[in-house]
Amino acid sequence: MRKLNWREIDLKVTLPRKVKSTKSIDGLEEFIGQERAIKALETGLKIKARGYNIFVSGSTNTGRRTFVSRYLKKKAEGGETPGDWIYVYNFDDPRSPNSIPLKAGMGKSFQKEMGEFVEITINAISESFQSEDYQQKVSAIQSEQAENRSSLLKELIEKAREKDFTVQINQTGVATIPLWNGKPLTQEIYEALPEEYQKTISKKGEEVRELVNSYILRMSKMEKEYGEKFKELNRDVASFALEGHIKEMKDKFSESKEVTEFIDNLRGDLLDNLGVFFSQETDAKSFFGKRYAINLFVDNSGIKGKPIVEVTNANYSSLFGRIEYLARMGMLDTDHSMIRSGAIHRSNGGYLVLDAKSVLSEPYVWQTLKQLLFSGSEVIENLEHKIGLLSTVSLKPEPIPLDIKIIMIGEPWIYSMLSTMDTDFKKLFKIKAEFDWEMRFDGDTVGKLCGLICSIARENSLMDFDRDAVKEVIKKAIILSGNRKKVSTQFGALKQLLLESSAIAEINGGDMVSAGDVTRAWEEMKTRVSLYQDKVKEMFADSTLLVQTEGELIGEINGLTVVQTEDLSFGIPVKITAKVGPGNSGIVDIQKESELSGNIHDKAGLTIQGYMNSKYAREFPLSLNGSISFEQVYSVVDGDSASVAETIAFLSAIAEVPIKQSIAVTGSINQSGRIQPVGGVQFKVEGFYELCKLKGLNGKQGVAIPETNFDNLVLPDEIVQAIKSGRFNIWTVETVDEAIELLTGLKAGQPDGNGKYPEGTFNNLVMQRLERFYEISIQEKK
Incomplete structure (x- = not known):
């Protein structure tokens, strides 16, 4: 048994001599106290094989998210920037839009160029159809068509007259009328004729009707031929107006085989739908503009290195994307331009940081995440369709292959629960990065803590801390650890202490944060949550x-x-x-x-x-x-x-x-x-x-x-x-x-x-x- 002297109990913190205040020291660039976690992260990020995703395990306020964010930024800077993804109209199956990969930045360029292309080409084709030359060619074909139609009709009438019949064509159909003495036979005369004459007239009538049918077929064939002539004329005119722009677009994006194929298909589709230009109900620019719109699904034009996406609220749509709908005439409608990306797609080729508790608490998120990690691609499907709440016809966009590293952050009990209850978990998250809640207290640690305090102060535009204030903050970090030989790594709590200490110093009108300001902030933080203790x-x-x-x-x-x-x-x-x-x-x-x-x-x-x-x-x-x-x-x-x-x-x-x-x-x-x-x-x-x-x-x-x-x-x-x-x-x-x-x-x-x-x-x-x-x-x- 021994009675302790106050000197044994007093926390002794010796700062380096150069530390006069946070003004006199440099900020800390490295992350301290988590060497084990750093090595685990390095291993997980180096291994490209499927399943080497990372679960970052640790208590709250140990700086897990901050550390992961900073660490990934350093790793991402030197990485290769992944390309863009676009969705385009599928000319063979409009309900299954095609996905096309492009180099980073090319997606935005193609979207812009295609918008201008549609505008220019629609104007050019419209102008061509309104030109004098086009109108003359149309008139010539129409005249020829009318002449041939008239000739056929005349021939039909003459042959019918040979059989003592005349033919009348009107909007309701074709009428064959027998003649008697060169005049239309009336019903009274017909009934007065002998039966043999009536039979003869009926027989000739059948022959004339067969003749009419044959001429109608000829006229229909002729109309079809002239329809093709009109179409051919329109295609020729539109092709002439279109060809230069098509070539220009293909030359600009010749690096992408998928894009050039899309442009070729677009050309054929546009020429097949020239009737839109002559419709009174449909606006050509609106029709083709929507049809040929480029959905810039993933845009990496503003990224240098690999993308990093951090999601704290991992609901189904925000993570896996969605298909939007518009209500038209009481019906829900959608198209390829209404497909929206999720965090999974935006982080493709890089890193996705998730909160484990959020992933597990949102319906169908964990199950869907596992499915796409096993498959290596993701099919965009709204949750209401996935679980069968809606039976409306929806799009089935072409899946996009995934190359992604997921870092999920959670507390140790979540890791333990998943390891025990889900056999798939360790197949997909083979790397565990454990965050320590404390580190050894020695001279090297003190120096690093001084740098950390300086960094937090500068990053948050706080007042400078004097020497005694820095010492007091380190003391509180020791108290948080519960061990005089350790320092707590709950840097979130440490940051809160610095923020509140600076606020108190500012209120008091001090030039710097003092030890008294730190102590007061510490006590106020405890007082706010000590109601039960006070009772x-x-x-x-x-x-x-x-x-x-x-x-x-x-x-x-x-x-x-x-x-x-x-x-x-x-x-x-x-x-x-x-x-x-x-x-x-x-x-x-x-x-x-x-x-x-x-x-x-x-x-x-x-x-x-x-x-x-x-x-x-x-x-x-x-x-x-x-x-x-x-x-x-x-x-x-x-x-x-x-x-x-x-x-x-x-x-x-x-x-x-x-x-x-x-x-x-x-x-x-x-x-x-x-x-x-x-x-x-x-x-x-x-x-x-x-x-x-x-x-x-x-x-x-x-x-x-x-x-x-x-x-x-x-x-x-x-x-x-x-x-x-x-x-x-x-x-x-x-x-x-x-x-x-x-x-x-x-x-x-x-x-x-x-x-x-x-x-x-x-x-x-x-x-x-x-x-x-x-x-x-x-x-x-x-």
Whole structure:
């Protein structure tokens, strides 16, 4: 056991001499404290094989996203910029638009050129169709057509007359009328004719109708031939107006076979649809402009190196793209120009950074992501069609091959869950980059932290920090780690501290941020989230929670627990009581019997029994009825950090020796009575100090902690000063006996060769009382 001197506890931070303020030092370019993660990222990015995507695992505020972003930017700068992707009209199947890859920047150029091309060519063709030369050629064909039509009709009429019939053609059809004496035969005359004449007329009528049909076929064929002549004329005229522009476009984009093929197909399609120019209902520019529009699906013209896309809200559409629709006449319609890219497409050829929690929480995102990573390409399909909510006809765009490296950022529990529950996960994310939450505190680390503070200050346009302020920030980083030999890598929390410290200094009108500004910012950050802690303090002040900090009591001891909320951890003193008497029930844990005990606490109870048996039951069995309880604790108690306190309370009750209520104790024991380290020591010490300060510091109060927890004593300056002035104390202990001597003021006593403890020692008193219990149990049996 040793009583700690304030100098041992005080956090010592020695800055390099050159650090006068953040003005005098250079910013930090490298990322510190994550060498393991850096190596893992390097490996994952180097390996091009499928499945070598990266899962970045680490706690929040360790700078995972910032680090990944900066690291990828450096890697991407020297990489090859991937090309653009466009979607164009599919002339064979308009519902399946074609995808075309282009060099970076060529997509935007082609889109612009095609827009101008359509404008120019439509104007040129329209003007050609309105030219005098074209009109003359049309008139000539029309005249020839009319002449031939008239000739055919005349020939038909003459041949019909030979059979005593005439033919009349009008809008409703063709009429064949018999003649009688050169005049149309009336119904009255027809009925008055002999039956033989009527039969002759009917027979001739059939012959004339056959003749008419043959001439109608000839006229139809002729009309078709002249229709082809008109079409040929239109094609010739349009081709003449179009050809130069087509050649120019093909020459400009001759590097792309797909583009030149598209232009050739466009030429044929345009010539096949020249009727649009003569339609009164359709605007040619609008029709062809939409049909030949270039959908610049992925534009990498503004990128140097590989693309980096970071997505924090990974919903289905933002990640995998979508097909938009327009409502027309109560119907939903779409085309190739309404296909929109997602983050997957924009990061193709580069890196996509995803938030794991977002990916897993959004419907169908994780499943779809796996599918495309396995297939190596992505089919754009709206979620409502994928899950069958809509049955409307939709587009089926040609898939785009993917060459992508995905970096997914998440907490360790997400990695563990995916590894356990999804067999595909490790096939697709073969690299795990683990972010450490702390790093060793040494001279090199101090220098790097100074540079980091400088970088954060400059990047965020903060006030400069003076030397003492820099030192204070580093102290807070040590406190965040919970270990005086470590520094926290929760750089997000560190950045928040710097931002708020600068704001306070600015409000105070200082020239630089001082240590006082940093301390005030630190306290204000804690105060904002300490409502629960303050309520607990109020209960101590009102004596609603009964914990003494003075006097001595038998079988009662001050234990220490830690409460963790979403934003804050803090210690709370708790009274532990033990009661004993003769009997054979053993030790009853009231928490366990009330089902308010966790598994680890149950184990600690069994360990205490093992310790008691090994030390005090060598000559006779333990014969007692005992109970132990955490008073005024109504939630589940777990962990073994109170096992030292429970043991001493129980032994105090047996020996009937009072325990000092001015001292609280924490630590776990093994069956040999050695005291083992526990978590949250700094919070426990601070919690008991706050209670003592509330009730009045008297110089006798303090906390006993395991010797092995010494490095975890990262305490506020106020407590260090209280120790320095003799108003508060901290002791370290290694065994239960050392803790007994501290808490009772009696020597614990060591057994002699016969296993007997010296008279007047604590262990001797325990043995005497246990022996009396045993004798009573023997007498009861008799």
